[in-house]
Amino acid sequence: MKIEFDVVVIGAGPSGLSAAYVLAKKGLKVAVIEKGEYPGSKSVMGGVLYMNPLKELIPNVVQLLKESKAVERNVIEQNMWLVNENSVLKIGHRNQKWKEKPNAFTVLRANFDRWFAKQVEAAGALVIPKTKVEDFIKNGDGKIVGVKTTRPEGDVYCKAVVVSEGVNPLLTMKAGLRKKDIGAKDVAIAVKEIVDVPEAVVNNLFKVEGDFGATIEILGSWSEGMVGIGFLYANRDSISIGCGVLIEDLRRKKVKPYELLENMKNHPAIADLLGDYRNTTKEYLAHLIPEGGYYAMPKVYGDRILVCGDAAMLVNSVHREGSNHAITSGRLAGETLLEAFEKGDFSEKTLKSYYDRLNDSFIIKDLYKYKDLTGTIEKNRHFIEIYPDMLNNAATKFLDVDGTPKGEEQLEILKMIRENRSLGGLTLDALKLWNSVR
Ligand SMILES: Cc1cc2nc3c(=O)[nH]c(=O)nc-3n(C[C@H](O)[C@H](O)[C@H](O)COP(=O)(O)OP(=O)(O)OC[C@H]3O[C@@H](n4cnc5c(N)ncnc54)[C@H](O)[C@@H]3O)c2cc1C
CATH class of the missing domain: 3.30.9.90 (D-Amino Acid Oxidase; Chain A, domain 2)
Known part of the structure; x- marks a missing residue:
């Protein structure tokens, strides 16, 4: 018997589940194929999950998440510690507003992904765990018409595929959308x-x-x-x-x-x-x-295929934002396919609107903004090697009460800074940083 769906989604992470949710809510026949024992069983995240992208998908999501205990704690304070061998400089922000209006929750992905998959099933999609997609099925014209899975008689046919396979882009490469595997610097x-x-x-x-x-x-x-x-x-x-x-x-x-x-x-x-x-x-x-960002993105659309989340390199490592990009890209992929179903046209020309939507969203705007930052830091190792140490030493000198008059203390701090970095070097570093994030 030929197994047929409107859309096959590969991977039940945040990106795949979001795409499936949007499509299933509108009554399309969707299969989400996940190689893990259950959604989330293979997932790892820090993890801070931002609420905004999920609210756009499920308006009462905060209440549902709290009731189901699928999230851990509502983050009301965020800190940055700069450390050297012996000391730490702490910068933090705590906001009462986040108590009433949660910005982010800490999560354990095994719990969160399972909860999300249940919402997707309730919307009407079929989530198929313990099944790996190995390749695409193509017709005589070379167009994708389905996927081959590890199940016996496991060929699944469809009109379009959403690739949300995560960081290891094997199928994205098989589809010809990424020319070579991601490099060690990405x-x-x-x-x-x-x-x-x-x-x-x-x-x-x-x-x-x-x-x-x-x-x-x-x-x-x-x-x-x-x-x-x-x-x-x-x-x-x-x-x-x-x-x-x-x-x-x-x-x-x-x-x-x-x-x-x-x-x-x-x-x-x-x-x-x-x-x-x-x-x-x-x-x-x-x-x-x-973490390759903007420069390392693959082509994210083709005839009958879209690529979302980590598979599309959509991580903003500066702001530890990955899962929210995954959710938003999945939603945008779902909305693009809804339009394609209305038109009855799944060609690359029609599906390009997914890329346009990504471009108009905060995702590509942010990735573009930070496109040179990692490269700048890689080429200027002293940002990591010198500055945290220098700031800690300056704080120690400033706060140590050892009988040194304050004027002398400040001169000693300036001297210590100059020994590590000249005034010209400091100015150049500030310019380099500014240029790579402006
Ligand atoms: C240590 C760590 C900390 C992080 N911290 C944060 C954080 O604090 N905040 C944040 O927003 N982001 C964080 N991220 C990033 C975030 O986890 C990812 O950006 C996000 O999970 C991407 O979602 P995704 O759906 O694209 O991919 P994934 O979550 O990786 O999901 C892909 C799914 O596809 C399945 N799959 C793969 N290939 C196949 C196949 N062939 N057939 C069937 N199934 C397949 C996998 O089993 C997996 O379930 C962190 C990542 C790591 C590793």
């Missing part, structure tokens, strides 16, 4: 542990209560000069702690990702915060993050 490897911490202790450590939570991003000495960021996120009764660096950097430095995480966990600021809870690991996870 992808970061992230390792993460979920450590068991009683709810009351999480509240105490992050100075929050009830369902509220906080996040900490960590930049500086732990990454040994590699381009990377660490994080500590408050979950309900656990903490997510992890870090990610570019694969190219790891290869160059010959360091293992888990060594870096240990490095970070042993930093005095983190050791002081977590104490023995650093060793209550209940899950250890590793995953790739596509």
Whole structure:
């Protein structure tokens, strides 16, 4: 028997599920094929999930998420820690507004993706787990008319395919939309542990209560000069702690990702915060993050095919925004296909409007804005190697009360800054940064 759907979505991550939700809500026959045991079983994220893209899809999503306990804590405070070997400079923002109007929740993807998949099923789509899409089925003209799966007699036919396969773009390449695999400078490897911490202790450590939570991003000495960021996120009764660096950097430095995480966990600021809870690991996870940005995007549309989320390289690593881009790109792919169904035309010409929609959205605008930032930092390692250290040393000198008159203290700080970076160097760095984000 020929199995036929209107649309096949490959991958039940945030991008695929969003596309499926939009299409199924309008009555189309949609199959979401997921290779994992269940949606989310293979997913890793820090993870901070922003609400805005989901609200555009499901208006009462915050209430539904809270009722179902599919999210961990409502993030009301975000912090950035700049560390050197012995000290930490902390910058943070806490906002009462976020208590009433949540901006983001911390999540564990195994819970969130499963919840999202249930909403997609309730909208009418069929979610098929434990099944891998291996290739496309093409007709005599070379047009995609379905997918081949690992199931016996598992060919599934359709009018259009949404590729939301995540960071490993095997099918995107098979479709000819990406010419070669993503390079080591375009992808970061992230390792993460979920450590068991009683709810009351999480509240105490992050100075929050009830369902509220906080996040900490960590930049500086732990990454040994590699381009990377660490994080500590408050979950309900656990903490997510992890870090990610570019694969190219790891290869160059010959360091293992888990060594870096240990490095970070042993930093005095983190050791002081977590104490023995650093060793209550209940899950250890590793995953790739596509960080190539604007320049590394594949072609995202073709005859009868669209590419969303990580498969399309839609991650803004500067703002740790990936899942929200995935959700929005999935929605836009779904809306593009709805129009194509109305017209009865699934040609590349019609589906190009997905790319136009992405271009008009914050996603491409943001990726374009930061397109040169990683390159600038890669070429100017001292941004990571010198500045966190210099700022910490300046703070120590400023705050150490050791009998030095304040005027002398300030001169010493200026001298210390000049020893690390000349006035010309500082100005040049400011210009380089400004040029790569303006
Ligand atoms: C450590 C880490 C921390 C992160 N932190 C954040 C954060 O705090 N905030 C944020 O917004 N983003 C974060 N991200 C990024 C975010 O996780 C991704 O951008 C997001 O998951 C992309 O969603 P997606 O649907 O495109 O891909 P994925 O979530 O990767 O989903 C792809 C799905 O496709 C399935 N699949 C793949 N190939 C096939 C196949 N051939 N057949 C069937 N199924 C297939 C996979 O099993 C998977 O379920 C983080 C990522 C990592 C690794």
